[in-house]
Amino acid sequence: MSEIEKKKNFDLATKELKKWQGREEWFFNRELTDTYEQWYEGRYKRAEVWQKKVIGRLIKKDKRVKTLLEFGCGTTRFTRWWKEIGIEATGGDISPFMIGQGVHLFDGDLVLADSHFMPFKEHTFDALAFITTFEYYRDPVKVIREAARVGKYGVVFGMMNKNSTKVARRRVQEVFGKNPFYLTAKFYTPKKLIATIDEALQGRQYTIMWSTTGLPKWFPVQQWSLPYGDFFGLHVQLNDV
Numbered sequence: 634m635s636e637i638e639k640k641k642n643f644d645l646a647t648k649e650l651k652k653w654q655g656r657e658e659w660f661f662n663r664e665l666t667d668t669y670e671q672w673y674e675g676r677y678k679r680a681e682v683w684q685k686k687v688i689g690r691l692i693k694k695d696k697r698v699k700t701l702l703e704f705g706c707g708t709t710r711f712t713r714w715w716k717e718i719g720i721e722a723t724g725g726d727i728s729p730f731m732i733g734q735g736v737h738l739f740d741g742d743l744v745l746a747d748s749h750f751m752p753f754k755e756h757t758f759d760a761l762a763f764i765t766t767f768e769y770y771r772d773p774v775k776v777i778r779e780a781a782r783v784g785k786y787g788v789v790f791g792m793m794n795k796n797s798t799k800v801a802r803r804r805v806q807e808v809f810g811k812n813p814f815y816l817t818a819k820f821y822t823p824k825k826l827i828a829t830i831d832e833a834l835q836g837r838q839y840t841i842m843w844s845t846t847g848l849p850k851w852f853p854v855q856q857w858s859l860p861y862g863d864f865f866g867l868h869v870q871l872n873d874v
Contacts, residue, residue: 683846683855684764684864685711688791689718691842691868692760697786702758704748704780705766707731709739711791715762723758725751748776756785756874764791767826768818777833787839787870794845795820797863823860823867830869843867 688711692698698720706712706724708731715722725744726732732745746752748763749772761784763776770776780788821829823843830841846856847863 680847680864684791684866685714687844687846687856687864687866688764688789691844691866692720692789693718694842694868695786695870698759700758701760701762702753702783703762703764704751705763705769706735706743707766709735709743711764712741713739749779751779751783753783755782758784759786760784761788763788765793768793768820773829774833777830781834781837781871785871785874787868790826790867792821792826792865792867793818794847794860794862794865795822795825796861797847823865826867834869837871838873840870840872841867842870
């Protein structure tokens, strides 16, 4: 095969990849994925600290969880963190550009795959995690069922909260051609996510706990159990295994 033919095949494959789920996704855009880590090192550093506090407190309430698969792991920003709270993590993502960075930053296992079809046997891990990625799934019910199949004891979510002024601001930015990261995102409230979980896990026995953060710096508390704030963590603990 000539170099010209190879390039044509590569360009065709890249074009098809960008249409995953039948739409353009920012995480298949190399110009955007290359800046992902910089966001957390800059203006979102404080937010990241509180997001990890919320998620960590939720998942550590289930002492059975020792291993975890984080799907939509991106550059492994959170995947690298799980070991700090005593959990051995594996990462999975659909974006080769994200995984391509992650392999240089994370010393654990990574898999390139679609969360709707997880390439793992039943109960391979103690838990599944979705951190700021679940908002992009076209069939969230199917993804939750896959997560409950692969994760023996439960699923933990870290989500941008629809009940946030920042969501409205992002939508305005999109109108003016800015902030392309959320064009295809579907934002959830804790109530909406719980309803989706209930639909996916009919017949299962489980307990749900959640907490919200991402509150203004001047606010007297930075974490609470009201559905308001930029970010919420939610843990589904499976009780029938």
